[in-house]
Amino acid sequence: MGNSLEIVAIGGMGEIRAGDDLAGQIIDACQAEHPLVDHDVLVVSQKVVSKAEDRQVKVDPDDPLSHKPLVVSEAKRVLRRRGELIITETQHGFVCANSGIDRSNVASDVACLLPVDPDRSARRIRDAIRHRLGVDVAIIVADTFGRPWRRGVTDIALGCAGILPILDLRGTPDATGRVLHVTEVCIVDELAGAAELVRGKSTGHAVALIRGVDPEWFGPGSVVEDIVRDPADDLFR
Amino acid sequence: MGNSLEIVAIGGMGEIRAGDDLAGQIIDACQAEHPLVDHDVLVVSQKVVSKAEDRQVKVDPDDPLSHKPLVVSEAKRVLRRRGELIITETQHGFVCANSGIDRSNVASDVACLLPVDPDRSARRIRDAIRHRLGVDVAIIVADTFGRPWRRGVTDIALGCAGILPILDLRGTPDATGRVLHVTEVCIVDELAGAAELVRGKSTGHAVALIRGVDPEWFGPGSVVEDIVRDPADDLFR
Numbered sequence: 001m002g003n004s005l006e007i008v009a010i011g012g013m014g015e016i017r018a019g020d021d022l023a024g025q026i027i028d029a030c031q032a033e034h035p036l037v038d039h040d041v042l043v044v045s046q047k048v049v050s051k052a053e054d055r056q057v058k059v060d061p062d063d064p065l066s067h068k069p070l071v072v073s074e075a076k077r078v079l080r081r082r083g084e085l086i087i088t089e090t091q092h093g094f095v096c097a098n099s100g101i102d103r104s105n106v107a108s109d110v111a112c113l114l115p116v117d118p119d120r121s122a123r124r125i126r127d128a129i130r131h132r133l134g135v136d137v138a139i140i141v142a143d144t145f146g147r148p149w150r151r152g153v154t155d156i157a158l159g160c161a162g163i164l165p166i167l168d169l170r171g172t173p174d175a176t177g178r179v180l181h182v183t184e185v186c187i188v189d190e191l192a193g194a195a196e197l198v199r200g201k202s203t204g205h206a207v208a209l210i211r212g213v214d215p216e217w218f219g220p221g222s223v224v225e226d227i228v229r230d231p232a233d234d235l236f237r
Numbered sequence: 238m239g240n241s242l243e244i245v246a247i248g249g250m251g252e253i254r255a256g257d258d259l260a261g262q263i264i265d266a267c268q269a270e271h272p273l274v275d276h277d278v279l280v281v282s283q284k285v286v287s288k289a290e291d292r293q294v295k296v297d298p299d300d301p302l303s304h305k306p307l308v309v310s311e312a313k314r315v316l317r318r319r320g321e322l323i324i325t326e327t328q329h330g331f332v333c334a335n336s337g338i339d340r341s342n343v344a345s346d347v348a349c350l351l352p353v354d355p356d357r358s359a360r361r362i363r364d365a366i367r368h369r370l371g372v373d374v375a376i377i378v379a380d381t382f383g384r385p386w387r388r389g390v391t392d393i394a395l396g397c398a399g400i401l402p403i404l405d406l407r408g409t410p411d412a413t414g415r416v417l418h419v420t421e422v423c424i425v426d427e428l429a430g431a432a433e434l435v436r437g438k439s440t441g442h443a444v445a446l447i448r449g450v451d452p453e454w455f456g457p458g459s460v461v462e463d464i465v466r467d468p469a470d471d472l473f474r
Contacts, residue, residue, distance in 0.1 A: 003248075003435055003442070008241040080472040087472060095386040104420070105411045144420075148385060148473040149332040150464050152403040152423025156387070166389040174342045183341070183381075186389025187434065193391075194431035197424065197450070198240055205240070213434070227387050235317040235324060236385040236473045
């Protein structure tokens with residue numbers, strides 16, 4: 001089990017607007033091409049979740065910095081500033097640029113905020129799929145973050161439902177029989193990044209389906225509770 | 238193009254020892270089950286690269302901390318310490334725990350160091366495959382790193398050959414026609430993490446094959462030169 005995966009971008013979804021039935025649109029798009037089965041994982045772009053949840057704020061379309069006051073108001077703390085770059089800790093505890101606010105893939109006069117509770121957003125989509133199709137899938141809400149010591153961005157999980165955020169291999173033997181001491185793999189971040197490879201940035205594919213994930217990885221969990229590191233344990237903030 | 242990926246763990250490789258023909262073993266294992274074709278990506282565990290390159294050092298098997306002096310001698314700088322945890326900047330510029338040295342999946346009396354030049358390690362494997370099979374693949378040498386603000390580890394790229402480390406989408410339009418300003422996607426890190434999902438930690442699969450990667454992503458590049466952030470640009474070191 002778990003020795004191969006298939007990842008496919010889900011096409012055919014229209015533009016998502018505030019109040020839209022996002023889960024319904026995801027279901028329709030999946031069923032048209034790749035009917036969902038138990039233990040599928042769907043990775044959903046934060047952008048469409050935020051749009052459906054009406055997390056958009058009007059800004060001056062002619063001022064590329066008009067969303068910057070929102071960056072501060074959405075933050076729990078501003079950690080670093082350099083020029084136009086602001087690194088913040090969000091209300092959820094995420095450390096990222098601009099409190100996760102951005103203006104790509106939205107109308108020019110709006111800025112898009114992160115979902116209030118991305119784990120809840122994921123649960124809603126998962127519950128809707130189970131209710132409508134009778135199928136148990138996992139949902140990951142993904143966004144694109146930078147890293148302090150490596151150039152380039154990667155997609156990570158903002159929220160999840162139905163999948164263990166961290167696979168705890170502590171106490172299991174490695175290939176030589178030695179017990180692994182510290183190996184807690186953040187599988188939801190690896191799944192989010194894998195999905196980005198097929199979703200791309202400009203092709204408008206908001207959802208990717210990952211099939212072949214080990215059934216033992218499915219279970220309860222929360223990105224905010226299980227992955228966000230307590231500032232007290234942080235060596236770099 | 239680029240809208241689906243298949244990821245499969247490559248089995249059948251024996252234990253790798255110092256001086257072994259790692260590329261030859263990878264070729265034999267792949268050809269037995271998934272004959273390589275142009276634009277395949279192979280993600281290879283740092284551990285087998287380090288073993289083949291004899292980057293192992295004897296340590297006291299009865300002392301779980303006997304490799305700690307190596308952590309300091311392999312580092313360019315020690316950045317943080319807390320208890321037994323040492324975060325260093327390696328000679329390559331990677332910021333990670335214990336200078337990337339670990340003792341899992343090796344004999345109990347050795348500690349495994351990172352390859353001296355992981356990009357070169359990747360190039361050697363790529364060149365050997367091209368020479369023996371006439372096939373152009375990309376190679377990523379992957380290792381498992383922690384992150385400062387998120388719990389759990391993920392696999393990232395230490396070195397690469399034949400693939401662009403960063404996909405530069407700056408200046409290309411998003412789905413609304415707006416020009417994306419800052420979107421340089423670190424695809425080699427996302428590919429390394431995706432491969433980890435099938436390789437696992439304890440199953441002894443040192444290599445994963447990723448098929449379906451966009452041919453436009455293949456080209457020259459170096460993890461150390463293109464991904465490692467210059468300390469002068471660093472806000473958190």
